[in-house]
Every structure is written in structure tokens, then in C-alpha cells.
Amino acid sequence: MSECGETIYSTEIGMAFLEKELDAVHHPVSHLRHTRIAIRRLNDFINGEYSLIAPKDNPVPDCYAKYFHSYLENLRLQGLRKSSIKGHYYSCLKILCAFYSVQIYDLSRIKPQDIYDVFTGSNDKINISASLRxxxxxxxxxxILACDYSVFVPSVRKCQPVPSVYTKDETNLLLSSIDTTQNAGKRNYAIILLALRLGIRSGDIVNLKISDIDFQSDVVEFIQGKTHVAQRMEFLPELKGAIHTYLSEGRPDTEHPNLFISTRPPFRAITVMAVTSLIIRCMKKSGISIG
Structure with a gap:
């Protein structure tokens, strides 16, 4: 501030300083991220919007709590990955809240029509169908149920995210369909580029840590989940720029170690289901055939 002849801080001065720091290519990403966090929090404090208390997750209704937690434990005993269990956690929570909203308090009294109503009322049918089933x-x-009602859950056709059979024009359409003026768009653009340019599986994308990215050497290093083999991949300026933009402009103010996280608090790593859903949404928006 003193260099600019200013003695009183304002949000305009803060944003001007942040822009200057972003233009300085010699700064490491961690420095830029911490600078952005500091400026945003200071601006929020000045505007009376800063809060130390993060919103809490919606709790599962008490009448379902015992079954909900025993179901999750059963998934753990089956050996499901943590990321898969996390996806079922949030989808099942939505399902139970939907049952509760129509006054179904006893799960043993669920009827096929109730199942169909919950499914049709969801805007995330791919993930909901898998977890509901x-x-x-x-x-x-x-x-708890006398019949296996999982057979009543409608099937949802899935696609292989970003198949290699699509042309260059189609992949460009896919990328151009993403609104990168929004924080979620900056994140989604980087995710899809990783899948397109490096062929990284969604399971590995959601587990990437910030520390896996080496901007000095232009590489990403991680242990592949499926094979448990160490991977070291070089990325081109396009991908480097997308990840840098997400980290410096789109990623929430949090110290979470994962690279890609939710856009709203409480911040957590995104799931494979979330990646699949966002890719399908972008494909539909760009007019690319999913089948």
C-alpha cells in the first residue's frame, strides 16, 4: 500500500494487489492461493460477510439413522473404496430425506410407488438409481423389507465419460460448453481436460492432491488406484493454465489437500459419481450423443 501512496485499505486496493500477484509468474501456486484467501477474507470482513462457522451437513432423520449407518458399515465390510462409500453416503442421504418429506417414517412400509416417486423427483438419476438400488x-x-424392491428402481443408461471415439470437434464442443466464468466451471474444465488430454480415470482424478502437481516440471505424479502403479505424466500449457486458473481463481478458501473439492462448505473432495454427472451434463449441453 505504501508503494502506491495509500494508507487505508479498501476492497479495490486488495483486488488490485491480488491481480498484480497473479501476473507475477515467478510466484508458486501455494503463495497465490494463500494470497487469494487472505484478500477474500479481509474483503469479507470489511463487508460484514465473514463467518468463522461453516454450515453443517444436513443430518439423516433420526428414524432412519440406525439403518443408514449400518448400511454404510456394510459397504465398508464389502471393501468399497472410501470415495465410493462417500458417494453412496450423500445419495442415500438425499433418498432418505425424500422419503421423510412424504411422511414415510418406517422403512419397512415402503411401497414400489414410493420408490418410483423418489426416483422421478431426483435431478441426479444416475447416482440416485445406483444408491437407491x-x-x-x-x-x-x-x-427390514419383505421383498427385494431394488428391482423396481428404473435403470439409467450410463456412458463412458469422454470416450476416445469422439472427434476433435466434439471434444472442443464439450470444453466450450463449460461456463468458466463460474468457480465450478473452472474446476470442471480442469477435470475434463485431465480426462481428455492425459486419459486419467475419474477415480484417480478425484483422489489427486495439490501436492501431486509440479508446476516447475510441468508434471502430475500419483499412484493409480486400479493398478497401484506410480504414474508420472507431463502436461501441456493448456492443461497447466486450466489447473493454475482453478487453483488461483476458482478453488474455495480451504486447506483441504485434495485438488478438486466441492464449491460449497463444508468443503470436501468430489466423488467419482460427481465427475461422471458433470461430464454427462456437459455432453448433453454441447449436443454430443451419449449413446
Whole structure:
């Protein structure tokens, strides 16, 4: 401030300083991220918007809590990955809240029509269908339901995210469909570029840590989840720029170690289901055939 002849801080001065720091290519990403966090929090404090208390997750209704937690434990015993269990956690929570909203407080009294209503009322049918089917199958095997109602859950056709059979023009359409003026768009653009340019699987993308990115050497290093083999991949300026933009402009103010996280607090790593859903949404928006 003193260099600019200013003695009183304002949001304009803060944003001007941040812009100057972003233009300084010699700064490491961690420095830029911490600078952005400091400026944003200071501006929020001045505007009376800063809060030390992060919003909490919506709790599972008490009448379902026992079954919900035993279901998650069953998934752990089956050996599901943490990221998969996390996806089922949030989808199943939505399902139970939907049942609760229509006054179904006893899961043993669920009817096929209730299942269909929950499914049709969801805006995330791919993830909901998988978790709903899994949860209903668990209720049947646990003796809570007399019949296996998982067969009543409609099937949703899935696609292989960003298949290699698509042309260069189609992949360009896919990328151009993303609104990179929004924080979520900056994140999604970087995710899809990683899948397109490096062929990284969604399971590995969601587990990437910030520390896996080496901007000095222009490489990303990680242990592949499926093979447990160490991977070292070089990335071109396009991908480097997308990740840098996400980290410096789009990533929330949090010290979470994962590279890609949710856009709203409480901040957490995104799931494979979330990546699949965002890719499908972008494909539909760009007019690319999913089948």
C-alpha cells in the first residue's frame, strides 16, 4: 500500500494487489492461493460477510439413522473404496430425506410407488438409481423389507465419460460448453481436460492432491488406484493454465489437500459419481450423443 501512496485499505486496493500477484509468474501456486484467501477474507470482513462457522451437513432423520449407518458399515465390510462409500453416503442421504418429506417414517412400509416417486423427483438419476438400488437390496437382505424392491428402481443408461471415439470437434464442443466464468466451471474444465488430454480415470482424478502437481516440471505424479502403479505424466500449457486458473481463481478458501473439492462448505473432495454427472451434463449441453 505504501508503494502506491495509500494508507487505508479498501476492497479495490486488495483486488488490485491480488491481480498484480497473479501476473507475477515467478510466484508458486501455494503463495497465490494463500494470497487469494487472505484478500477474500479481509474483503469479507470489511463487508460484514465473514463467518468463522461453516454450515453443517444436513443430518439423516433420526428414524432412519440406525439403518443408514449400518448400511454404510456394510459397504465398508464389502471393501468399497472410501470415495465410493462417500458417494453412496450423500445419495442415500438425499433418498432418505425424500422419503421423510412424504411422511414415510418406517422403512419397512415402503411401497414400489414410493420408490418410483423418489426416483422421478431426483435431478441426479444416475447416482440416485445406483444408491437407491443398493440401499433397498441391503434393507431386503437385513430383513427390514419383505421383498427385494431394488428391482423396481428404473435403470439409467450410463456412458463412458469422454470416450476416445469422439472427434476433435466434439471434444472442443464439450470444453466450450463449460461456463468458466463460474468457480465450478473452472474446476470442471480442469477435470475434463485431465480426462481428455492425459486419459486419467475419474477415480484417480478425484483422489489427486495439490501436492501431486509440479508446476516447475510441468508434471502430475500419483499412484493409480486400479493398478497401484506410480504414474508420472507431463502436461501441456493448456492443461497447466486450466489447473493454475482453478487453483488461483476458482478453488474455495480451504486447506483441504485434495485438488478438486466441492464449491460449497463444508468443503470436501468430489466423488467419482460427481465427475461422471458433470461430464454427462456437459455432453448433453454441447449436443454430443451419449449413446
Amino acid at each position: 443398493s440401499f433397498l437390496r441391503y434393507l431386503f437382505k437385513s430383513g
